[in-house]
Amino acid sequence: MTFEFIKVNAQVAKHIALVELNRPKELNALSRQVMLEIRDALRALDDDDNVRVIILTGGLKVFAAGADIKQMADATAIDMLNIDQFSTWDQIKKTRKPIIAAVSGFALGGGCELAMTCDMIMASDTAKFGQPEIKIGTMPGAGGTQRLTRAIGKVRAMEMVLTGKFISAEEALSFGLVNRIVPAELLLDETIKLAGEIAKLSPVAVKLAKEAVNNAFNSTLDEGLVFERKNFYLTFASQDQKEGMAAFVEKRAPDFKGK
Ligand code: DAK
Numbered sequence: 001m002t003f004e005f006i007k008v009n010a011q012v013a014k015h016i017a018l019v020e021l022n023r024p025k026e027l028n029a030l031s032r033q034v035m036l037e038i039r040d041a042l043r044a045l046d047d048d049d050n051v052r053v054i055i056l057t058g059g060l061k062v063f064a065a066g067a068d069i070k071q072m073a074d075a076t077a078i079d080m081l082n083i084d085q086f087s088t089w090d091q092i093k094k095t096r097k098p099i100i101a102a103v104s105g106f107a108l109g110g111g112c113e114l115a116m117t118c119d120m121i122m123a124s125d126t127a128k129f130g131q132p133e134i135k136i137g138t139m140p141g142a143g144g145t146q147r148l149t150r151a152i153g154k155v156r157a158m159e160m161v162l163t164g165k166f167i168s169a170e171e172a173l174s175f176g177l178v179n180r181i182v183p184a185e186l187l188l189d190e191t192i193k194l195a196g197e198i199a200k201l202s203p204v205a206v207k208l209a210k211e212a213v214n215n216a217f218n219s220t221l222d223e224g225l226v227f228e229r230k231n232f233y234l235t236f237a238s239q240d241q242k243e244g245m246a247a248f249v250e251k252r253a254p255d256f257k258g259k
Contacts, residue, residue, distance in 0.1 A: 001044060003037040010045065013192050015052035015199035017045045020059055027065035028058045030110045032085060034068075038114075039091040046095050049258065052203050053195040054095070056118055057102035058111070060184050063127070066109025069136065089142050092117045096207045098198055102191040103127045104184050108166070113140060116147040119210060121177065122191045123169040124184035129177060130166035150217060151177050202240030203258035208232075 001008045005023045012018035019041050021028040028034075038056075045051045058064050075083075092099070092114070101107075101115040104124035112129050115121050131144045139145070140161060149157040152175040160167065172178045182190040198206060208231040215227045235241045239259040247254035 001041060003041065005031070005034045006037045006041060008041045008045075010048060010051060012055070013196060013199075015050060016192060016195045017048070017051045017054045018188075019045070019054060019056045021057070021064055022059075024059070024061065026068065027062045027106065028111070029065050029068040029070075030114065031068040031071050032083065032088075035085060035088040039088040042091055042095045042099070046097055052097060052199040052206070052258070054097055054099045055102055055188075055191050055195055056099055056114070057188065057191070058105070058107075060104045060124070060126075060187065062105035063101070063103040063107040064111030064114060065106050066111050066132070067142075086142070089113075089117065096210070097203075098195075098206060098210055100191055100195055102187050103129075103178070104187050106130075106166075109133050109140065109144070110142055113142040113144050113147065116151065116177075117143060120179050120194070121172075122187060122194065123172055123178040123181050124187040125169055125181055126184050127169040127172065127178070127181070128166045129160075129172050130164065131161050132164035132166070134162060135164040148177075151175070200256070202235075202238065202244060202254075202256040204238040204240050205235050205244075208234055 005021065007020045007022050009018045019038065021034065023029060023034060042054065045054050099118040101118035101121045103115050103121055105126055106128050107115045108130045109132055112131055131140045131148060133139050145161055148160065156175055159165065169178065169181045173181050212228045212231045216224050219227060240256045243256060244254045
């Protein structure tokens with residue numbers, strides 16, 4: 001897969017794909033083209049049976065400084081409506097395999113929203129998160145008011161969204177926005193390690209479990225429990241469940257095939 005503004009390595013490690021934003025001069029600003037490329041890459045990787053986990057990163061200097069302000073500056077509301085960028089963002093949410101964001105440097109505006117749309121966030125010690133749209137006369141438009149609030153709670157989200165202030169990696173960790181902090185030079189290795197733990201497991205169970213966790217945001221507890229139960233039953237239709245339990249009983253390592 002070759003793109004202009006992202007680099008894709010479908011096997012950066014066994015069953016692990018890496019998608020790296022590559023628009024350094026603009027601090028990885030998320031232009032329409034960048035978002036379309038991310039959409040296309042994720043679609044292809046979701047369909048690739050050799051890939052079990054996807055890592056999304058901006059490299060060590062910056063994750064992404066937000067949507068491309070220069071591209072948006074003169075747009076009308078109807079331009080925004082007609083461009084319908086949300087369908088590209090929705091693809092990220094629709095990806096069935098786990099996506100781990102590896103964030104170093106700024107993750108601002110759409111960049112913070114992009115990281116939050118992923119399933120987990122690994123942060124380097126230089127990571128900075130923010131929703132600064134308010135400072136340029138607008139507000140978050142790709143989930144910032146919703147996902148951030150769910151992740152860190154109302155008063156903290158309110159302060160970030162209403163003032164535009166950035167938070168450090170340490171604050172992000174203590175607020176529950178990121179999984180962990182690692183030194184910048186170890187970010188990719190540590191993220192691959194986390195991805196590797198998941199990639200060893202049953203891809204069927206992983207997909208169903210991801211879907212069930214995400215469903216917690218869209219349902220009441222009782223609805224979520226029913227959804228979870230159905231996905232749990234479904235794992236028993238997989239060869240992977242038979243293999244996993246047989247391997248436990250036979251005291252050997254399981255060999256999951258994703259069937
Ligand atoms: N867009 C375009 N260019 C950007 C950019 C951005 N978001 N951020 C930085 N750049 C460009 C700068 O213009 C500069 O370009 P040149 O002047 O060299 O041509 C270059 O990157 C380097 O930036 P700086 O010189 O400013 O670098 P500094 O280290 O001094 O400052 C900074 C770094 C990240 C603090 C600063 O660049 C900054 O404040 N950037 C803007 C951050 C921001 O406000 N982000 C939120 C943008 S609004 C939607 C989905 C999502 C969104 C909206 C709609 N739909 C689905 C419809 C999201 C909206 C946003 O994210």
